[in-house]
Amino acid sequence: xxxxxxxxxxxxxxxxxxxxxxxxxxxxxxxxxxxxxxxxxxxxxxxxxxxxxxxxxxxxxxxxxxxxxxxxxxxxxxxxxxxxxxxxxxxxxxxxxxxxxxxxxxxxxxxxxxxxxxxxxxxxxxxxxxxxxxxxxxxxxxxxxxxxxxxxxxxxxxxxxxxxxxxxxxxxxxxxxxxxxxxxxxxxxxxxxxxxxxxxxxxxxxxxxxxxxxxxxxxxxxxxxxxxxxxxxxxxxxxxxxxxxxxxxxxxxxxxxxxxxxxxxxxxxxxxxxxxxxxxxxxxxxxxxxxxxxxxxxxxxxxxxxxxxxxxxxxxxxxxxxxxxxxxxxxxxxxxxxxxxxxxxxxxxxxxxxxxxxxxxxxxxxxxxxxxxxxxxxxxxxxxxxxxxxxxxxxxxxxxxxxx
Numbered sequence: 087x088x089x090x091x092x093x094x095x096x097x098x099x100x101x102x103x104x105x106x107x108x109x110x111x112x113x114x115x116x117x118x119x120x121x122x123x124x125x126x127x128x129x130x131x132x133x134x135x136x137x138x139x140x141x142x143x144x145x146x147x148x149x150x151x152x153x154x155x156x157x158x159x160x161x162x163x164x165x166x167x168x169x170x171x172x173x174x175x176x177x178x179x180x181x182x183x184x185x186x187x188x189x190x191x192x193x194x195x196x197x198x199x200x201x202x203x204x205x206x207x208x209x210x211x212x213x214x215x216x217x218x219x220x221x222x223x224x225x226x227x228x229x230x231x232x233x234x235x236x237x238x239x240x241x242x243x244x245x246x247x248x249x250x251x252x253x254x255x256x257x258x259x260x261x262x263x264x265x266x267x268x269x270x271x272x273x274x275x276x277x278x279x280x281x282x283x284x285x286x287x288x289x290x291x292x293x294x295x296x297x298x299x300x301x302x303x304x305x306x307x308x309x310x311x312x313x314x315x316x317x318x319x320x321x322x323x324x325x326x327x328x329x330x331x332x333x334x335x336x337x338x339x340x341x342x343x344x345x346x347x348x349x350x351x352x353x354x355x356x357x358x359x360x361x362x363x364x365x366x367x368x369x370x371x372x373x374x375x376x377x378x379x380x381x382x383x384x385x386x387x388x389x390x391x392x393x394x395x396x397x398x399x400x401x402x403x404x405x406x407x408x409x410x411x412x413x414x415x416x417x418x419x420x421x422x423x424x425x426x427x428x429x430x431x432x433x434x435x436x437x438x439x440x441x442x443x444x445x446x447x448x449x450x451x452x453x454x455x456x457x458x459x460x461x462x463x464x465x466x467x468x469x470x471x472x473x474x475x476x477x478x479x480x481x482x483x484x485x486x487x488x489x490x
Contacts, residue, residue, distance in 0.1 A: 089132070089161040089410070089435060091403050092190030096220050097168030097207035099196045100312040100340045102126075105165040107344035107396050108359075110351070125186045126165040131158040132404040133360055133397060134412045137478050138430055140464070143422060148431035153358065157412065157433050161404060164190060168207050187228070188264030192403045193307040197221050199323050199337070200316035213318045218329050221309060228305075232297035235260060237290075244286055253285050266304045274300035306407040308334040310399050315339040315387055334402060338395030342383045346394065355380070360397030362388055409438040411477040413445060419463050419482040436475060443471045446483055456486035 109128030138145040197217040246256040357364035442460035446453035460469040
């Protein structure tokens, strides 16, 4: 399935720098509000260890690419305009922001870990701002937007329930357009301890509690503690982890990653996104400023945090937040190829718990017709159609129309 990750946060937190470094785009970066005036979409990658060395074959990727034993899986990144207070009421670019954010599968909430912006998102002295408050402000806007949808449709939900609909179905239908599923509603209802309460008896406290859980469950979010390279950011990173200990907080230097990606593009260094090191290939082509910058990245960023954090944040969002598994379907089990002879051509991302039948649906809906079983090509095992796939499974599908 295609994955969409939304980059959210206040203005001047470095969302666009993160976006540019992940996609190698060149979108405008500025210090005034709403530089990003409309959502910008680009292609980045989630990276997973490739299976081809296990099978002692050379792969020919089709929907992804393999670089030095790692599969680069295209995912969509959306850089969203910075939010301001009362965005849920439609102020600023609020409506546009929230509607696009809702289309994302997961959110990467970028904060300025150096505390270099004020409460309105304007540049200030490092340490004057508070990334903890910045995160809380944006989170509140999202929750209020969810609550606005619920409260604005109370009569509709009540009427639907009175005419025989289940409360879970009625609420799911309301939020279906922003990717909310029935299981999300059920989990939120349980978390808010509202299973035994009639919907018409929900007061505003119940409503707020319910939508708070629904937002968090339906749009899983990690915190990107950006500008970790700036003085004072390390202390705020620790504060963020302590305050939001139920969330994943990742230290990131978007500027460092962007510099490395550009230097790699120019052939000055050897570097792969997410790597814990890089190699300078042409030291004579670097000026003093560039040399000092690379030394700082090597010692101050990688030496302290192992990596710049940009690629790591994307990988965590895809594989941990969204719980995706990398599945390799093939048509010819003896050659591990598709019908065109390409070896291990495709990698498909499926949710943890997805079955052989789900894989067939993802490839083509017609494949489910007459589907008999799957075959695990690593262990040469026959798999029932309800078998739950595991990460990095290599499988073929067998149908009644094509028996072995």
